[in-house]
Amino acid sequence: MAKWGEGDPRWIVEERADATNVNNWHWTERDATNWSSDKLKALMVGLTVENEEGSCEVTEVSKLDGEASINNRKGKLIFFYEWNLKANWTGKTKAGVKYKGTVEVPNLSDENDMEDLDISISLNKEEPETSLLALMRTKGADKIRQTLGSYVGLMKAEFTQGMILPTANGVAAPQSTHQSKAKLDKTQISSSSSTSAPVNTGVRLPTCKFSLREKFLTSPADLFRVFLNQEMVQAFTRAPATVDGQRGGRFRLLEGNIFGEFIELIPDEKLVMKWRYNNWPAEHYATISMTFVDRSSETELKVECRGVPESEEERTKEGWKRYYFEAIKQTFGFGARLY
Structure with a gap:
């Protein structure tokens, strides 16, 4: 047991600008309830699905009870949220017949995986049977899960910043409860050369090209924004990043292991960038072209990589x-099947 006046140094407020929470040891908390309430309503209202029979739209969030908060303890972020949501939807057939119904999500919380989220969709009592109910229970439910999943990601992006305070010896990067291992894995991207300067060999570098495809349960617009919005990049990389999301804008992420420049932007359709690992030969960049294809309830992302050093092909594929x-x-929450 420590003697009086010889307490754990982590509890001692050292000399620093804000004089609080040295080394992020103390428990700190931010209330995200009001922000979450506004964001959930904004995301849900206007949500639409359609097929050959007609279309459906969420018109109002009629009930939203719950709370959300973000806690920091020992430099780790813990996200808590629990919501009971009820919304109204309207459907319209190709013939112009209108229907009304409700959506209930009784337990949107951090304890439940999004794919297992209980979503109850029904018609109002006075409404006759319609095939639009099946549309809402299939495509509608999938899109609601996708939308509520994006709420979780956006909350993390919004509230991660500023939760991890500078320590007495420097700046601490935001970390979630799963980040310690992730950070270790990411440093392995650049293997032994992450701390050394790129080498200019002065010889022609053998390169290769390859393509990747992936499907995401979201719209092209939402997926396009993920790559250009600094807060969202910091959320999915779980580390500080610099992103200037415009043509000619530069980016640096994963602790400087990856950086480059955006050279072509066609909103929601195509994104082209000069891209490199920091240990590649000096001034050598690959050209990464991303095409966003709308597949109704999904977005197919086609990634074409040109100019990748032959020796880096597998590492670059696995990294992406x-x-x-x-x-x-x-x-x-944009999960979809891998292929």
Whole structure:
């Protein structure tokens, strides 16, 4: 047991600008309830699905009870949210016949996986049977899960910033409860050369080209924004990042292991960038072209990589699959089958 006046140094407020929470040891909490309430309503209202029979739209969030908060303890972020949501929807057949119904989500919480989320969709009592109910229970339910999953990702992006305070010895990067291992994995991207300067060999570099495809349960517009919005990039990489999301804008992420420049942007359709690992030969960039294809309830992302050093082909492929595709799906709830 420590003697009086010889307490754990982590509890001692050292000399620093804000004089609080040195080394992020103390429990801190931010209330995200009001922000979440507004965001959930904005995301849900206007949600639409359609097929050959007609279309349906969520018109109002009639009930939203719950709370949300973000906690920091020992430099780790813990996200808590629990909501009971009820919304109204309207349907319209191709013949112009209108129907009304409700959507109930009784337990949107951090304890439930999004794919297992209980969603109850029904017609109002006075409404006759319609095939639009089946549309809402299939495509509608899928899109609602996708939308509520994006709420979770956006909350993490919004509230991660500022939760991890600077320590006495420098700036601490945001970390979630699963980040310690993720951070270790990411440093392995650049293997032994992450701390050394790129080498200019002065010889022609053998390169290769390859393509990747992945499907995401979201719209092209939402997926396009993930790559250009700095807060969203920081959310799925779980680390500080610099992203200037415009033509000619530069980006740097994963602790500087990846950086480059956006050279072509066609909103919601195509994104082209100069892209490199920091240990590639000096000034050598690959060209990454991303095409966003609307597949109704999904977006197919086609990624073409040109100019990748031959020796880096497998590492680059695995890096894109793991640190872009899988991370984006897990963070924003855009999960879809892999192929």
